[in-house]
Every structure is written in C-alpha cells, then in structure tokens.
Amino acid sequence: YFNRHFKEPCSCVSDSMTEDAAVFGGQKNMIDGLENAKAIYKPDMIAVSTTCMAEVIGDDLNAFINNTKKAGNIPQEYPVPYAHTPSFVGSHTTGWDNMEEGILRYFTLNNMEGKKVGSNGKINIVPGFETYLGNYRVIKRMLGEMDVDYTMLSDPSEVFDTPADGEFRMYSGGTTMDEVKDAPNGITTLLLQPSQLEKTKKFVENTWNHDIPKLNIPMGVEWTDEFLMKVSEVTGKPIPASLELERGRCMDLVSDSHAWLHGKKFAIYGDPDFVMGVVKILLEVGAEPTHILAHNGNKRWAKSIEKLLASSPFGVNGKVYAGNDLWHMRSLCFTDKPDFLIGNSYGKYIQRDTRHKGEEFEVPLIRLGFPIFDRHHMHRATTLGYEGMMSVVTQLTNAVLEQLDKETIGMGTTDYNFDLVR
Numbered sequence: 001y002f003n004r005h006f007k008e009p010c011s012c013v014s015d016s017m018t019e020d021a022a023v024f025g026g027q028k029n030m031i032d033g034l035e036n037a038k039a040i041y042k043p044d045m046i047a048v049s050t051t052c053m054a055e056v057i058g059d060d061l062n063a064f065i066n067n068t069k070k071a072g073n074i075p076q077e078y079p080v081p082y083a084h085t086p087s088f089v090g091s092h093t094t095g096w097d098n099m100e101e102g103i104l105r106y107f108t109l110n111n112m113e114g115k116k117v118g119s120n121g122k123i124n125i126v127p128g129f130e131t132y133l134g135n136y137r138v139i140k141r142m143l144g145e146m147d148v149d150y151t152m153l154s155d156p157s158e159v160f161d162t163p164a165d166g167e168f169r170m171y172s173g174g175t176t177m178d179e180v181k182d183a184p185n186g187i188t189t190l191l192l193q194p195s196q197l198e199k200t201k202k203f204v205e206n207t208w209n210h211d212i213p214k215l216n217i218p219m220g221v222e223w224t225d226e227f228l229m230k231v232s233e234v235t236g237k238p239i240p241a242s243l244e245l246e247r248g249r250c251m252d253l254v255s256d257s258h259a260w261l262h263g264k265k266f267a268i269y270g271d272p273d274f275v276m277g278v279v280k281i282l283l284e285v286g287a288e289p290t291h292i293l294a295h296n297g298n299k300r301w302a303k304s305i306e307k308l309l310a311s312s313p314f315g316v317n318g319k320v321y322a323g324n325d326l327w328h329m330r331s332l333c334f335t336d337k338p339d340f341l342i343g344n345s346y347g348k349y350i351q352r353d354t355r356h357k358g359e360e361f362e363v364p365l366i367r368l369g370f371p372i373f374d375r376h377h378m379h380r381a382t383t384l385g386y387e388g389m390m391s392v393v394t395q396l397t398n399a400v401l402e403q404l405d406k407e408t409i410g411m412g413t414t415d416y417n418f419d420l421v422r
Contacts, residue, residue: 005131005371006160006379011170013037017053026054030064034080035073041170045079045177049099055086079177081106091296093196093271096129101199104153107180109207117209120185122149123235124210126200128193129271131370133157134382134391139192139218142228142385146237151179151186161380184208188234190227192384193217193273195301218384219277219392220284221250227385243386250386257397258285260422264400267291267338269329269347270369272301277383278342278368279305281392283312290318291332297322326350333363340399344369366399368392 002010015033017026030048037046048061061082069076083102085095108115125139136157143150158173183189189210191197194217204210213234218227225247228239265288268278272294279289292305302322309315321328330350333341337354340363341347347365355362372378382388401422408417 001371002160004373006133007376008160008162010160011041013041022053022057025057026059027064027067030059030061031068031071031073034065034068038074038078043171045081047099047103048080048082049085049095050083051085052087055084055088079106091271093129093193093296097197097199100126100153100197101203104180104183104200105203105207107177108184111181112184112207115184115208117185118187120149120182122151122182122186123231124151124153124183124186124189124204126153126189126191126197127155128191128196128273129370130193131379132383132388133161133380135384135388138382138385138387142243143231145240145242146228146231146235148231148235148237151175151183153180153183153189184210186210188213190215190230193271195272195276195297195304216280217273217277219274220280220389221247221254221386222284223277223280224385224389246386250389253390253393254285257393260397260400261393262286263288264340265290265338267293267329267333267341267363269293269295269326269341269343272297274369274383276301276305276308278392279308279315279318281389282396283308283314284389285393285396286314287396288314288317290336290338291321291329292318293321293324293326293329293332295323295325334361337361338363340364340366340396340403342366342368342396344371345373345375348374364399364403366396368395 013033015026015029017029021029034046037043048065050059050061061084065080065082068074069078074080081103083098085098127136127139130136136152136155140152152175155173155175159171162169162172184207189204189208189212191201191212194201194215201212205212213230215227215230216223218224228243231237232239263286266282268275268289268291270278275292275294275297279292282289289309294301299322302320305320309318309320326346330353333350333354334357341350343365345367351363351365367375367378368383382391404422405418408414
C-alpha cells in the first residue's frame with residue numbers, strides 16, 4: 001500500500017511464520033528475525049507489530065522479545081517497542097494508534113521519574129495516520145514562524161520523500177528516541193486527528209499528565225485559526241504577521257473561487273478526521289456535502305459531523321454514514337446523485353459504474369485522501385492549514401471547471417458556454 005501510494009520504498013521485515021509456528025507459536029521466528037534484522041539493516045530500534053496469525057494463536061510479544069534478549073540474540077538494552085495490531089480489529093487507523101501508544105509507552109512508562117510537565121518548553125504534535133507529506137511540512141513551517149519549539153510524534157515525511165541523488169537513506173529524518181523520551185516534559189500534546197487517537201490520548205493524559213486541548217483537525221480557515229490560537233495560548237508566542245498575510249491570501253483565493261463551488265453537491269468518504277475536515281472546507285466555501293461516509297467512523301464521530309452540518313445552512317441536507325462501505329456509497333450515487341465524489345482511488349469504480357448508466361448519471365471523482373494509486377505525487381500535497389485550504393479549494397474549483405468544459409465542448413451543440421475565461 002505505502003509503496004504504491006508514495007512511490008517510494010517502505011522498508012519492513014516479516015518473521016514469516018510457517019506451519020509449525022501456527023501450531024506452536026512464532027517465538028523461534030521472532031528470535032531469528034530480530035537478530036537478522038538488527039544485523040542486516042542496523043536500525044537503532046526495531047518496532048514490532050502483529051497481523052492475523054500471531055493474534056489468532058495469541059502470541060505473547062513481550063515474552064518473545066524478552067526471551068530473545070535472554071538468549072543473547074540482541075542486547076538487553078536494545079529498544080524493541082511493540083504493539084498488538086490484529087488485522088481483524090478496527091481499521092488501519094486503529095493499528096496506527098496502537099503502535100503510536102506502544103512506542104510512547106515503551107520509552108516513557110517506566111522513566112517518568114524526574115519528568116515535569118512544561119519543563120522543556122516544547123509542545124508535542126501527534127499528526128495521526130497522516131499520508132500527506134506536505135502536511136508535516138506546513139505544520140512545522142507555521143510553528144517555526146511562531147518561534148515555537150515542538151516535537152513531532154511521529155514524522156515520516158523524509159523517509160517517504162527522499163531525494164534521488166545516488167544515496168539510499170533508509171532512516172532519513174524523523175523523530176529521535178531521545179525526543180520521545182523527553183516528550184512528557186512538554187507543555188502539552190496536540191492531537192491533529194483526535195478521533196483516531198483514543199488509545200494514545202488516554203496514555204498521554206494518564207501517564208504524562210498532559211491536559212490535551214480539544215481541537216479539530218486544522219483544515220479550513222476557522223479550524224486553522226483555532227489551532228494557531230491554541231498554540232499561541234499554551235506557548236505564549238504571538239501569531240506572526242506572516243501567518244496573518246497567509247490567511248489573507250487564503251481568504252482572497254476563496255472569494256475568487258467560491259461562486260463556482262456554491263451550491264455544488266459533494267459526496268465524501270475516507271477516514272473520520274479527514275472527512276470532517278473536508279466537510280468543514282466545503283461548508284466554508286458554500287458547497288453542500290450531501291453524503292458523508294467513513295467505514296471506520298463511530299457513533300460519536302457521526303454526531304460530531306451532524307453537529308457540524310447543522311451549524312451551516314449549506315449542511316442541512318447532509319446525511320452521515322458511519323461504518324458503511326463504498327458499496328453503500330455507490331448506491332447513494334445512483335439514488336441521490338451528487339455533482340462530485342471526493343475520496344481515494346477506489347472511487348474511480350463508482351465513477352465508472354455511474355457513467356455506464358449514461359453520461360448524465362456520471363459522478364466525477366476528485367482524488368483526496370488515502371490511498372491514491374492511480375495518480376502520481378499527490379502525497380506531496382497539503383490539506384492542513386491555510387496552505388492546505390488553498391490547495392484543496394484549488395483542486396475542487398478546477399475539477400468543477402474541468403467538468404464544465406467537458407459538458408460544453410460539443411461543437412455547435414453545447415459550446416455556447418465553452419468560455420476561455422472562467
């Protein structure tokens with residue numbers, strides 16, 4: 001998945017459990033695998049997660065790792081954080097949350113002595129399952145302009161965007177182990193995608209004693225405002241003029257383009273926080289989110305979306321579907337046709353199926369979210385902050401104009417509105 005989405009190598013190893021391991025457990029494979037991975041790839045740490053078979057037979061990761069160290073295959077002090085991430089529980093965001101919490105727990109749970117909230121003067125940023133590399137950079141840029149010290153938990157932006165200069169960088173950039181160990185000393189921890197980080201949130205609140213502010217994903221103008229104001233509040237650093245100018249450019253872009261988006265009906269699907277952010281952007285430009293679906297959304301998320309829809313006259317006709325899949329979205333596109341569909345690459349099959357009924361029934365797909373396999377370099381884009389708002393509105397507006405050109409290209413039939421200037 002990651003290789004296809006990022007068009008970059010995603011390095012991981014498997015202990016490759018065989019038939020005997022399915023019966024007797026995978027400890028032998030784990031012992032050999034940890035030793036080999038350390039010797040061949042020379043990482044500073046190895047993080048271990050599970051899949052179906054290991055969870056079905058109930059493998060004890062903690063015991064396996066300790067036995068590997070007792071056997072001398074890896075040093076006692078060598079860090080091996082782990083998490084149980086069964087494929088049949090939750091979704092990819094559940095597994096990510098489990099692994100995030102597992103790493104934070106491993107490095108900090110038994111090392112809280114001497115830790116004091118706020119003593120390092122930093123804030124912690126947890127992006128969540130974030131696959132837009134531009135989002136890491138825009139958050140870091142905005143915090144840099146505010147002169148705010150921070151720790152990203154975590155930051156794969158350099159790993160999935162390494163340069164082609166003849167040098168292979170398996171461990172480019174990222175967050176260091178020392179930074180993770182120091183994170184409990186932060187002023188606070190900000191969760192950028194809170195609905196997918198419940199386990200991490202609980203650990204940070206209960207173990208680090210951080211008072212986590214209630215924030216929405218910083219998408220759209222208002223929620224970016226709230227994010228920056230909260231950062232300013234907890235750090236005492238003012239919002240600089242450069243960000244105010246950027247906000248002004250964003251508002252100028254919206255005023256230029258909102259007429260083309262006003263009243264257009266959009267169906268949206270994807271991960272819960274991202275979908276909520278897209279809905280927020282649509283409401284801010286006067287578009288109408290009609291079908292909002294997240295297969296891994298829960299009832300609490302659905303209520304949050306419904307509250308957001310009720311806050312705007314453009315959201316009164318929106319309907320929320322938590323726990324439904326793309327087959328359900330396909331049916332909605334036939335029975336209550338939107339003007340556009342927003343989501344990942346899998347939506348192209350809905351576009352194909354609706355078009356098969358007739359061109360007038362086609363629902364064009366606007367590719368936003370994860371995964372995007374059939375277009376290149378979209379993972380470098382930005383959806384967060386004012387920069388992300390400008391990027392998303394540009395993509396939406398140009399999709400509307402492209403569709404308008406397509407509908408008015410008929411020579412002598414529909415080209416009366418085939419205008420050069422839009």
